[in-house]
Amino acid sequence: MEPQVSRAGVVSCRGSGADGRPPPVLTSPTPAYSEDEVSFFSQQRSPLLEVKGNLELKRPLVKAPSRLPLSGSRCKRRLDQMEDVLEPEKKRTRGLSTATKFATSHHRAPVVTTVPQTQGQTAAPKAPRKTGPRCSTAVATVLKSQKAVPAAPAQKPGTAAAPPNLGGKKPSKRPGWDLKGQLCDLNAELKCYRERTQTLDQENQQLRDQLREAQQQATALGAERRTLEGELARVRAQAEQGQQELGNLSARVLELEERLGTQEGLVQELQKEQLGLQAERRELATRLEEQERRLQTSEAALAGSQAEVASLRQEAAAQATLLAERGERLHGLEMERRRLHNQLQELKGNIRVFCRVRPVLPGEPTPPPGFLLFPSGPAGPSDPPTHLSVLRCDERRGTLSGVPAPPTRHDFSFDRVFPPGSGQDEVFEEIAMLVQSALDGYPVCIFAYGQTGSGKTFTMEGGPAGDPQVEGLIPRALRHLFSIAHELSGQGWTYNFVASYVEIYNETVRDLLATGTRKGQGGECEIRRAGPGSEELTVTNARYVPVSCEKEVETLLLLARQNRAVARTAQNERSSRSHSVFQLQISGEHAGRGVQCAAPLNLVDLAGSERLDPGLALGPGERERLRETQAINSSLSTLGLVIMALSNKESHVPYRNSKLTYLLQNSLGGSAKMLMFVNISPLEENVSESLNSLRFASKVNQCVIGTAQANRK
Ligand code: ADP
Ligand code: MG
Numbered sequence: 116m117e118p119q120v121s122r123a124g125v126v127s128c129r130g131s132g133a134d135g136r137p138p139p140v141l142t143s144p145t146p147a148y149s150e151d152e153v154s155f156f157s158q159q160r161s162p163l164l165e166v167k168g169n170l171e172l173k174r175p176l177v178k179a180p181s182r183l184p185l186s187g188s189r190c191k192r193r194l195d196q197m198e199d200v201l202e203p204e205k206k207r208t209r210g211l212s213t214a215t216k217f218a219t220s221h222h223r224a225p226v227v228t229t230v231p232q233t234q235g236q237t238a239a240p241k242a243p244r245k246t247g248p249r250c251s252t253a254v255a256t257v258l259k260s261q262k263a264v265p266a267a268p269a270q271k272p273g274t275a276a277a278p279p280n281l282g283g284k285k286p287s288k289r290p291g292w293d294l295k296g297q298l299c300d301l302n303a304e305l306k307c308y309r310e311r312t313q314t315l316d317q318e319n320q321q322l323r324d325q326l327r328e329a330q331q332q333a334t335a336l337g338a339e340r341r342t343l344e345g346e347l348a349r350v351r352a353q354a355e356q357g358q359q360e361l362g363n364l365s366a367r368v369l370e371l372e373e374r375l376g377t378q379e380g381l382v383q384e385l386q387k388e389q390l391g392l393q394a395e396r397r398e399l400a401t402r403l404e405e406q407e408r409r410l411q412t413s414e415a416a417l418a419g420s421q422a423e424v425a426s427l428r429q430e431a432a433a434q435a436t437l438l439a440e441r442g443e444r445l446h447g448l449e450m451e452r453r454r455l456h457n458q459l460q461e462l463k464g465n466i467r468v469f470c471r472v473r474p475v476l477p478g479e480p481t482p483p484p485g486f487l488l489f490p491s492g493p494a495g496p497s498d499p500p501t502h503l504s505v506l507r508c509d510e511r512r513g514t515l516s517g518v519p520a521p522p523t524r525h526d527f528s529f530d531r532v533f534p535p536g537s538g539q540d541e542v543f544e545e546i547a548m549l550v551q552s553a554l555d556g557y558p559v560c561i562f563a564y565g566q567t568g569s570g571k572t573f574t575m576e577g578g579p580a581g582d583p584q585v586e587g588l589i590p591r592a593l594r595h596l597f598s599i600a601h602e603l604s605g606q607g608w609t610y611n612f613v614a615s616y617v618e619i620y621n622e623t624v625r626d627l628l629a630t631g632t633r634k635g636q637g638g639e640c641e642i643r644r645a646g647p648g649s650e651e652l653t654v655t656n657a658r659y660v661p662v663s664c665e666k667e668v669e670t671l672l673l674l675a676r677q678n679r680a681v682a683r684t685a686q687n688e689r690s691s692r693s694h695s696v697f698q699l700q701i702s703g704e705h706a707g708r709g710v711q712c713a714a715p716l717n718l719v720d721l722a723g724s725e726r727l728d729p730g731l732a733l734g735p736g737e738r739e740r741l742r743e744t745q746a747i748n749s750s751l752s753t754l755g756l757v758i759m760a761l762s763n764k765e766s767h768v769p770y771r772n773s774k775l776t777y778l779l780q781n782s783l784g785g786s787a788k789m790l791m792f793v794n795i796s797p798l799e800e801n802v803s804e805s806l807n808s809l810r811f812a813s814k815v816n817q818c819v820i821g822t823a824q825a826n827r828k
Contacts, residue, residue: 445606446708453555460552465788466758467530467549468816470503470809471542472795473570474535482799488524489534500532503795505809507802527809529816535797539577539584543591549790550592553701554599554610556712558787560719560779561588564751564812565794566804567691567723574792575697575720576672589697589718593668596701596716607707613700614668615659616675619774620693620722621746626657627675627695642778650781659700692743694750694775695720717782719775721754722747724811725804750775755811757783762818791815 289296475481485506492498506522531545546561553559563571578585593612600610616627617640624640645651653659662668675695697720702713726748750773757776760768761784770780783789793812795805 442606446705449603449606456548456555457552457557460549460557460788466762466791466815466818467789468791468793468812469531469533469542469545470527470529470793470795470812471533471537471570471574472503472535472797473573475797479798480800482797486799486802487795487797489532500534501528501530503527503529503532503809505802505806507806525806525809527813529793529812539574539586539588539591542574543588543595546588546592546790547595549788550595550716551599552788553699553714553716554596554603554703554712556703556714558714558717558782558785560717560782560787560789561592562719562721562754562789562791563794564721564724564791565808566725566796566801569723569794569796569801569805569808571720571723571792571794572695574794575695575718576676580669580673580676589672590665590668592716592718593662593699594665596699597664600703603703607705608703609706610701610703612662613659614662614671615654615657615698615700616671616695617654617657617698617778618679618693618695619750619778621743622750622774624654624657624774624778625678626654627678628658628660628671629678630658630674642774652778652781654778662699691723692747694722696775696778715782717779719779721751721775724748724751724808726807749773751811755814758789758815758818 289300472487488504488506489500490502490504492501504527505525507525508522533542549559549561563575565571573585573587575587576589577587593614596610596612600608600612603610614628618625618627624642626640639656641655642652643655645653660667660671662671675697679695697718699716699718700713701716702711704711724747726744753769753773753776756772757768757770759765768780768784770776770783776783781787791812793808795808
């Protein structure tokens with residue numbers, strides 16, 4: 116019996132039983148797979164493609180239906196069904212009245228159906244869909260059930276065997292005596308069993324083949340299962356990787372969305388800014404147009420101006436030439452002025468003496484009328500006074516003779532006499548020309564001589580600070596010099612001024628500009644030559660302060676007053692007992708013409724010229740005062756002697772006899788110009804000292820120092 120493949124793919128086993136009945140048909144009218152199963156297989160996609168599809172659709176991964184044999188309850192249920200199906204077979208087998216039918220089929224569609232042929236059934240219960248082990252199980256179950264069926268109950272020996280129940284008909288029972296018949300029945304039954312055994316052997320063999328085939332299929336399916344499991348693992352890994360990538364991509368998408376939001380905000384801001392800038396640009400464009408219009412106007416104006424500038428340049432060049440010519444001429448005139456100025460000064464005398472009488476101060480006794488007389492000059496009252504007469508009543512002379520002696524008139528003549536009402540400005544006007552000589556390069560020395568309280572300091576430094584009306588010669592002279600230097604700078608002259616202020620007391624030199632710890636301290640200063648072979652003298656440890664304006668000079672004068680005030684507390688009225696020498700080193704240069712000039716201007720406030728009566732009884736303080744006075748008198752005498760020696764052109768001039776003349780030696784004689792103020796007290800009580808001063812001044816006034824030469828280099 117060969118298996119045949121039906122159109123439905125079912126293998127049918129056809130055969131005939133021993134009883135001639137048609138063999139059990141192993142076929143099924145139903146196909147191995149139902150239509151939806153066929154559709155399922157045809158539509159079934161590769162698991163890989165399905166996973167991929169799920170990934171694309173973002174669906175959770177659904178486990179693909181396994182093509183492996185079912186197990187568990189489903190398999191069990193199929194076996195139960197099979198047992199149900201086999202149940203009639205069992206019955207038939209027991210009764211040997213039924214034919215066994217079973218079918219094997221293609222491994223994908225096994226159908227095991229037992230159809231009791233006797234009942235002529237063609238429709239089998241719904242076949243299980245799956246094949247393989249399930250089929251084997253079913254077959255094994257069938258075999259098992261077949262084995263479990265006893266072939267035939269063994270008859271007890273000695274008992275007549277029942278005739279074989281063939282065809283389902285029970286043979287009629289033979290009578291006991293019909294042994295032959297019974298034997299015949301038994302033989303028939305034996306034959307039937309033998310055929311049955313043979314059939315069962317064949318079936319057994321067939322089933323063994325099927326089992327082997329099923330095992331091979333199981334092995335193949337196991338391999339396929341492993342492959343599919345590997346594939347499934349790989350797909351799962353891919354799916355996980357895909358999920359991870361998806362997660363990363365989602366995070367990336369979120370990040371990008373966030374950035375997009377930020378960028379959009381930025382874009383909006385930029386758009387706003389762009390709008391603002393566009394408006395600004397429009398405004399600027401408008402302004403630019405306006406500026407361009409103005410520029411055009413300006414350019415037109417500039418062109419006109421340039422033409423004007425060109426013509427002005429030509430004019431300026433012509434002016435510059437003219438200016439150069441005039442500058443040349445001016446310089447010549449300046450030099451001529453200096454020459455004439457010097458001539459004038461020489462005509463006035465290189466040594467001049469001015470007499471100044473101070474006014475009577477409040478609280479002082481009024482002098483008798485006619486005590487001091489200021490006779491007019493030859494030209495009448497309009498002439499500046501140059502004469503002074505002092506009327507002196509000599510009481511001692513009158514007492515001796517018994518008759519009051521008539522007052523003695525002492526007449527003096529000077530270059531100029533200033534009566535008590537003369538102001539500081541009036542006095543300075545007379546010396547301004549002389550001060551200017553210092554700028555021209557001639558050394559100038561101005562002295563204030565007289566007894567204490569006669570107005571020397573007032574003349575030199577001035578009255579109380581802050582009142583410009585009472586400013587003295589020193590500040591006025593410096594202001595005048597600064598002013599002329601400034602004017603001369605227009606002609607190419609450059610001037611430098613360096614000031615020093617020292618005090619000579621008891622033949623010691625002290626710096627009045629000392630500051631800090633040296634302030635108010637005496638001594639320590641020495642007069643030295645500036646260098647070996649140098650004619651220039653300098654005071655060691657004294658400050659030489661460059662000055663260029665009145666304010667600086669004021670500061671220096673204030674400092675000098677403070678220094679004197681400190682000294683005054685230590686030694687009574689030392690300022691009156693010392694010479695104060697204000698020196699201004701003037702140096703000028705005309706760089707363009709290579710002309711230089713340098714000369715000192717000395718403004719000297721001399722110590723009081725009063726004398727002490729040596730016949731008076733002297734205490735220790737008075738003896739000290741006498742020594743001071745002798746020193747002062749000595750230095751003043753030396754000054755007189757020096758002037759005399761210079762006037763007489765003596766070979767030896769005793770400069771070294773006093774510190775004062777030694778310090779001033781370069782400003783006396785030679786090309787130097789000297790002016791002496793003799794300050795007179797208006798009081799009658801001071802008449803003796805006044806006469807002494809006037810006599811000294813008259814001697815000086817008689818001196819004529821040789822023609823001055825400017826210190827030009
Ligand atoms: P000296 O320096 O000769 O000792 P001062 O210059 O100190 O004398 O003068 C003594 C006093 O007389 C001061 O109070 C001063 O103000 C005053 N005095 C001097 N000369 C004049 C003057 N021309 N006009 C007004 N007051 C003067
Ligand atoms: Mg004084």
